[in-house]
Amino acid sequence: MRVRVDGKQCQGHGVCYMTAPDVFAPREEDGHAYVLHEEVGPELEAAARDGAEACPERAITVE
Template identity: 85%
Template sequence: MRVRVDGKQCQGHGVCYMTSPDVFAPDEEDGHAHVLVDEVGSDLEQAAKEGAEACPERAITVE
């Protein structure tokens, strides 16, 4: 599973990384989210989906 954060849509609310800290984290530059893992394994699949669903800007894509 691949997870992407659209940097243009992300406003840095932090809901994704508060919801799923094993998958998402803030970047040091502006607090916008980035994905911590290249490939999301089955152990983090649910967390990735929950983080994406929590995003108020819908800036996260789960494929």
């Protein structure tokens, strides 16, 4: 599974990385989210989807 965060849409609310800290993390400079590993293994698929669904800006794509 591939996971991406659209840096232009992300507003840094932090809901994704609070929901799925094994998948997402905040960038130090602005608090906007990034994906720890672009390719997410089966053990983290549910967490990646939960983090994406929690994003109020819908800035996360899960494929």
